[in-house]
Amino acid sequence: xxxxxxxxxxxxxxxxxxxxxxxxxxxxxxxxxxxxxxxxxxxxxxxxxxxxxxxxxxxxxxxxxxxxxxxxxxxxxxxxxxxxxxxxxxxxxxxxxxxxxxxxxxxxxxxxxxxxxxxxxxxxxxxxxxxxxxxxxxxxxxxxxxxxxxxxxxxxxxxxxxxxxxxxxxxxxxxxxxxxxxxxxxxxxxxxxxxxxxxxxxxxxxxxxxxxxxxxxxxxxxxxxxxxxxxxxxxxxxxxxxxxxxxxxxxxxxxxxxxxxxxxxxxxxxxxxxxxxxxxxxxxxxxxxxxxxxxxxxxxxxxxxxxxxxxxxxxxxxxxxxxxxxxxxxxxxxxxxx
Numbered sequence: 001x002x003x004x005x006x007x008x009x010x011x012x013x014x015x016x017x018x019x020x021x022x023x024x025x026x027x028x029x030x031x032x033x034x035x036x037x038x039x040x041x042x043x044x045x046x047x048x049x050x051x052x053x054x055x056x057x058x059x060x061x062x063x064x065x066x067x068x069x070x071x072x073x074x075x076x077x078x079x080x081x082x083x084x085x086x087x088x089x090x091x092x093x094x095x096x097x098x099x100x101x102x103x104x105x106x107x108x109x110x111x112x113x114x115x116x117x118x119x120x121x122x123x124x125x126x127x128x129x130x131x132x133x134x135x136x137x138x139x140x141x142x143x144x145x146x147x148x149x150x151x152x153x154x155x156x157x158x159x160x161x162x163x164x165x166x167x168x169x170x171x172x173x174x175x176x177x178x179x180x181x182x183x184x185x186x187x188x189x190x191x192x193x194x195x196x197x198x199x200x201x202x203x204x205x206x207x208x209x210x211x212x213x214x215x216x217x218x219x220x221x222x223x224x225x226x227x228x229x230x231x232x233x234x235x236x237x238x239x240x241x242x243x244x245x246x247x248x249x250x251x252x253x254x255x256x257x258x259x260x261x262x263x264x265x266x267x268x269x270x271x272x273x274x275x276x277x278x279x280x281x282x283x284x285x286x287x288x289x290x291x292x293x294x295x296x297x298x299x300x301x302x303x304x305x306x307x308x309x310x311x312x313x314x315x316x317x318x319x320x321x322x323x324x325x326x327x328x329x330x331x332x333x334x335x336x337x338x
Contacts, residue, residue, distance in 0.1 A: 017182065018138065018139040020130065020162055021179060022133070022178055040134055046133070047129055048129060048130055049126065050062065050126075059120070062156050063125065063149070064153050064155055065090060065094075065152050067083070069156075072084065072087075088106075089105050091105075128149060128150065151180075155180070161176060162176065162179060163176045164179075197259040200260075203266040208235060212235045215235070218262070219238050222265060224250075226281055242262065278316075282328055287299060296312050
């Protein structure tokens, strides 16, 4: 079988709806690069050949285009049938484009009739590689057959440095340098963020217009510095600070988590919101303290409320413990009314 020379399109001319982008985790140490939002030093690239697994002298390239691969065999009969049809259709198209060899996907000797795209063609698959740096690598699978091959390989896990999606990159315990980003995935992620943020802003506006006392309690729960909020705090400050929180400028920098947390808190019952604020401030002012064994207790009674703020909440919401609740409220409310 002859050698192959792979010629690819220039990046500038490619459709930019599919890309391999650098991934960095700000919470994972990476030679200080995480502080600057970088995955690699400037001018540095990672290049990796397509993964090849070998067992008993038999090679198997992780292409995503092999109907005999274990991940295909493990599918349900219906899923397996659909996947094989997809693989054969893609492989047949690639074979025609790269080798001018027309093969019928339904032919029982389909795989024996291939030249370039045969799973055992070492000379071809050994030349499939990815080179990634701090700039995105755009793939144009609709036009460039080699990009189509790389796309299927990335999705199948054929390159250890690239996760199949941003979600996979975040969940990868080993850490990866890059991830596959499709326009559809990016739009979905942005849309999800927009929807939850808009819901949070609606709740913020509702409280600002009709229940600023509730907004004060919500601000106490969401903001690390809860004691800065009292009943005389100007409503515009409450609104501005919580708007900043929703935008990810508070203790939670992830915008989606921040907006969802605000939404979760603001939709709790009025009683629970007030009690959560009470517990948080009581711990700050040392009317509640953690004692031996991890128990949280009022300093003046020694009654065990629980071992966490959530357990304290359950305790104080129980009508049987109304006396303890009243005692705490009498201590905290003067601070809120100041």
